Amino acid sequence: MWLTRFEEDLGLIFARAESILAAIAEEFRSPALNYLDKFHPLKEHRSKNYICYLLPYWLNEEIPIDSDRVHQISTANIMGMLYYHLIDETMDNPSLVSRLQLPLAQLIHSEFIKIYSELFPSSSAFWTYYDKYIGEWAVAVTYENEQDYFQVNSVRIAHRAAPVKLSVAAIMLLSGQETRIPQMEEAVDLVLLTMQMIDDWQDWEKDLIEGSYNCLLSMVQADLHLSDRRPNVEEIKQAVYVEGCLIRYSERAEKHHHSLSQIGSSFPLLYDFHAYLCGQLKEIVQQIEADRSLLQRGGLEFLLSRQLMRGK
Template identity: 40%
Template sequence: MNWFKPFEDDLAAAFAVCEARLSELPAPLNEIGLSYLRKFDVFEQDSSKNYICYLLPFWMKELTELPADVYRHLSAANIIGMLYYFIQDDIMDSPHDSQSSTDSKHHLALANLLYYEFLTSYQPYFPANSDFWSYFKNYTHEWSEGVIHETQDDYFKHNPIKVAKKAAPVKLGSTAALLLSDQAGLIPRTNDVMNHVLLTLQMMDDWTDWKQDLADGSYNCLLSLIKSELGRPCDTNLTMTEVQEAIYINNALKPYADIAAATHAHLLSVDIEAPNLISFHQTMVDELQAEANHIENSKETLSFGGLNYYLSILSKK
């Protein structure tokens, strides 16, 4: 992964900064915060790899010329912000789970401390009158709109690019680097690219998480596509069998991957020098297309066709 390997030392430094800052939080929130960080640490085995959150500032190097420590600082800020927003997601996605009130208090308290760390990470670089804070406000508004409206407005069906709203704060990593290098004029073009990358990233996550999202009733791009192909309204509850049939017999992943490929074609048409970001997107498209091709090829190799393939899939569930 050429978009990852060259930045391993920088990432290690950024995660070390985050670890030091979380260690200074009051007990027991420091230990909870460090445990949460390890769940997303790119260097921890079996952790969630949210590469774009960590790497975006470094991927701006072709467009910007900043000291190495600035990129590391912006990466650390993005990581802290990522932890804050993931805690928000966890709380919103699990309102009726078995989590005790004490745990909820801890997570809410930790979230507030993380948000403070998130804000203060940028203050040394951007005074109160900086345009940065207007972008900060705009991206926060986008995130809020995405949280509230993605399901009822069925973003993926009606206006897929709006799917990126829920990840809008990630764009602070690129916006900050461009402002610090006096290239604010590139922000709209970069944000267009980022929105398309974040759309495909959400599509990847939704392909991975569709079973859990189906069980939870959470919005999911792949499930939205399947509902649309079945002629169902967005508030319909699909069954596991319906989704499995759509994926493993009708290969709903094929048109899904085609959307990601079309998104990549758009990215290639944008005049911007961000090769690592584009390469990262190509990796996601390749993975989706490979999964769709694997499903199709597996069906064709079975002598009795799709029905036996589908039955064999069901037998493994």
């Protein structure tokens, strides 16, 4: 429901994004369009960032504003998504980044700002929220390897994607409901944190090699009381596949879902999306536990057969 209802809208806004990028400087046109295509939600084998472009529609279901403005906000968020992905890639692997990447990011950022400037004059409170979210993002990406956010300040993990909350500020300001922004900021932060937890499960081996911050690695490191180093591959696999640390990892996401329940009736599609995320983690845990149980039974059967053979 949180996705299928909006597939037509997604086709529209990605077409809008394509037309915008098709009009930038010729030297950057093809790279920009190719990069956009990597994130197209209606195509197979693409990276999906649903909350980025669907959050305006989820909010609009409960707080209706002019549909074209919702399209504008979502299109702006696509531009923001591309920009921050390009910047993150530059920060994570500077040696692998082409000279084209930062200029391309700046061109896309200009389009991002242009769309929001059409909706909000410079005097609007929107730009105060813009400064707030960009500041949250900047702190989060700068200090994530110096502070163990997952253990001491987990909201900072969500702040890696803080600009997503521009949807909240935009919809609430346009509808005259600015007082609801703080509650929705907290809700979106919880969803973003759970999303990052899933990404970190999928990317832990890559993050371990690259030295990137990772929630799962943080949990294992804390469990092993390692203060001077990160856990190694064997320790992580032992924690996940033998000691079941992913169960507690999934339970933490469930706690987020319980916290979200207070806004579930007000914004059910955001709540449903988070339920989908929690379900993904549960499925991973269930598969690991099923495999572990099978291996344990197999080992027992092997030992029993050895004993029987010795008896003969």
